[in-house]
Amino acid sequence: MSAALDPCEHAFYARSVHDVARDLVGCVLRHGDTAARIVEVESYHQEEPACHAFIGPRPRTEVLFGPPGYAYVYRSYGIHALLNAVAEQDGVGAAVLIRAAEPLEGVDLMRERRGIEPFEELCNGPGKLTQALGIGLGLNGADLAAGPLAIEARDPAHGAPAVVLGERIGITKAVDLPWRFCDARSRCVSRPWPAAMRSVAALSPLSAAASRAG
DNA sequence: CATGGGATTGACT
DNA sequence: GTCAATCCCATGC
Numbered sequence: 001m002s003a004a005l006d007p008c009e010h011a012f013y014a015r016s017v018h019d020v021a022r023d024l025v026g027c028v029l030r031h032g033d034t035a036a037r038i039v040e041v042e043s044y045h046q047e048e049p050a051c052h053a054f055i056g057p058r059p060r061t062e063v064l065f066g067p068p069g070y071a072y073v074y075r076s077y078g079i080h081a082l083l084n085a086v087a088e089q090d091g092v093g094a095a096v097l098i099r100a101a102e103p104l105e106g107v108d109l110m111r112e113r114r115g116i117e118p119f120e121e122l123c124n125g126p127g128k129l130t131q132a133l134g135i136g137l138g139l140n141g142a143d144l145a146a147g148p149l150a151i152e153a154r155d156p157a158h159g160a161p162a163v164v165l166g167e168r169i170g171i172t173k174a175v176d177l178p179w180r181f182c183d184a185r186s187r188c189v190s191r192p193w194p195a196a197m198r199s200v201a202a203l204s205p206l207s208a209a210a211s212r213a214g
Numbered sequence: 215c216a217t218g219g220g221a222t223t224g225a226c227t
Numbered sequence: 228g229t230c231a232a233t234c235c236c237a238t239g240c
Contacts, residue, residue, distance in 0.1 A: 042221070060237085075234065078233030078234035080222055084221085099221085126221070126222075169221085170222065171221055
């Protein structure tokens with residue numbers, strides 16, 4: 001990530017949605033008493049059919065076409081709230097879907113909200129992480145630079161993430177575009193893991209665990 | 215106004 | 228691997 005850009009500022013999001021996506025891996029998503037380190041995202045752009053903005057502006061996608069640095073939250077399959085960070089210039093429909101994260105703070109609250117115990121399964125999916133962090137549809141249009149929902153810069157203590165690319169999942173259109181960005185060293189990435197994450201042998205300690213698992 | 219389709223998840227065969 | 232839950236919205240008549 002460029003040292004000049006900070007996800008707490010709107011300028012961070014006012015550029016190519018793919019660059020924003022790559023740079024958001026490793027950043028910290030915070031809401032209320034919970035926080036988590038982003039380990040998986042996908043980028044969507046109005047020029048490809050998998051994007052909600054493809055068909056042009058609609059009431060539902062108003063935020064998506066608005067200025068960068070705001071949250072686009074929508075209901076998926078009638079059940080789940082999915083969180084995106086709006087990117088690119090005002091008037092362009094593009095956003096980064098936050099797909100998975102590694103819990104940092106408020107882990108017990110996350111367990112309570114999710115109704116499960118395993119650390120790796122609290123935020124390893126787009127619907128799971130919004131449930132764990134208490135992010136609902138009411139946050140659609142929220143300013144990511146002004147809280148209460150915020151994205152903060154990477155914590156140097158965690159080191160730089162090993163970002164690998166893969167094909168986006170869960171969609172039926174434009175399935176070949178390699179616009180999924182994952183931290184290959186995190187066990188909290190949603191399944192299926194990208195091929196690059198399963199085969200790379202140089203990454204530890206994941207590679208050791210993968211070898212043991214066969 | 216009726217219908218169909220999801221940027222998902224969890225339970226089940 | 229399959230499948231239903233559940234609801235907003237876009238589309239078509």
